[in-house]
Amino acid sequence: MTDLAHPDRLAKARAMRARGQDPFPPRGVVAEPIAGLIAGGGTVEAPGPRVGHKVTIAGRLGALRDFGKLIFAPVKDVTGTLQIALKRDALEAWWPLRKELDAGDLVGVTGELGRTQKGELTIWASEIKLLTKSYAPPPEKWHGLVDVEARYRHRYVDLWASDGVLEVFKKRSKIVSEVRRFLEAQGYLEVETPVLHPIAGGATARPFITHHNALDCDFYLRIAPELYLKRCIVGGLERVFEIARNFRNEGISTRHNPEFSMLELYEAQADYRRMMEIAETLLEHLARAVNGTTKVTFRGTEYDVKAPFPRERYTELFRRHAACEFDDEPAVRAKARELGLKDPGSYWKLMNDVFEATVEEHLTGPIFVTDYPVQISPLAKQSPDDPRLTERFELFIAGMELGNAFSELNDPEEQERRFREQVATKDPEAPGEVDVDYVQALEYGMPPTAGLGLGIDRIVMVLTNQDSIRDVLLFPALRPIAKEAAAQEPNAPKAT
């Protein structure tokens, strides 16, 4: 047991056992969802119990309001919260045991649905059963858990003790489910591709490294599923998607978690314009499904995610906000100096830094930025009317990148050349070697294909108005508690 287990609560459980009652009984009760009772509650008139309308609910007990011979308390299940009333004259046999009940206990309650004098829908209990004793007292009743660290570390408390948290994760679940429905309706197959990669490709990011004992070799946790999904297209699957957990060994921020979920989809015979259509209609669909409207408020600003979204060319935006041409190296370098940017080593990275410093703040969105330079798009197909550019776009809302898509490069020779260029940079974020197997896949022939990646976590952030990615992840990455620190951490369960 940890320090969190309260002596009084342990004593109550012991007393129950001494009488032959199990504080952790083996079965629950058959219960109705509370939301359904609330929805049907309009027909219940005030006040007092409505005879002959017995219902059973199961959930977590909130703060008890004890009037001596009458106790009110809220009970919460995953669908909602409903008040129960425990009256002495309705519970004569149980009444002497009422002090064994604590806030946080899990209970099953049966009784008649009615109202109180104040008109609140209430179950007037004829039976109450402890389903699980809660040894650890819940957080203070009206602040809930406000210490952010405690909220993330003890999400199992935060979910029911803090307002709105459950709602966010229900919406997240709905979003993921609607993504599947939307794509399956368009003939997409959901596939699962490896997380353990021999070469970390498909994006530029530092990977996590792990080791396989039997094979005695290192693997990388995937930084993107891209190259495997395109192998699926070569294999003839034509329309595939994966909701992929990706892992990137980089900084943690309000927009970045070391593991995050990305929707990636690939469609044969499509180009990047088709991907824009999917991205904007999918986002609109998700907003309607989750919020019932395409208007979303995020970080204090209202956005409308109703399709179609405006499109702007990268080169055009560059010209407008950086006041020079993207490939005018002396001018761009001068601009970079003016902005105080440090030289990242390669011109094209520097150019993109200038873009981010000058343009991104203007991308309130939703907006598609299109036609990126080829040098920063190693997997994208060149534009037929300008070989300096690619058929690529990124989707922005609130200056935050939500997605990235392009017509896929399917020329194996050109792909191999770009891989070799990347490897030659010796950039720690570039792949360490050429993915020969992927080049070989292309040699068999990948049909004209377009692909799209959307950050699921960021979409959830926007659609639920959460400022931090941590608030849309059930268990965000945190530094593990050191053994010595664990002894000091006030509300952390200690090792037993």
Add this chain to the structure above:
RNA sequence: GGGCGCGUAGCUCAGUCGGUAGAGCAACUGGCUUUUAACCAGUAGGUCCUAGGUUCGAUCCCUAGCGCGCUCACCA
């Protein structure tokens, strides 16, 4: 990794111009049959993040460390 801020009761927070701490809620005892932050009376609860230093004396000042948040950099 850099900058800024925070760490005091189970929870939310005061406070001590340096003299070893207080409120509300939670807990416990008693009262109360319509509350919903219920109320009333009482009781108990603290290595003031850790380690050094300055000082007669440190929870307070200084240094270092640990943890967290915000922010910048890298990225999605």
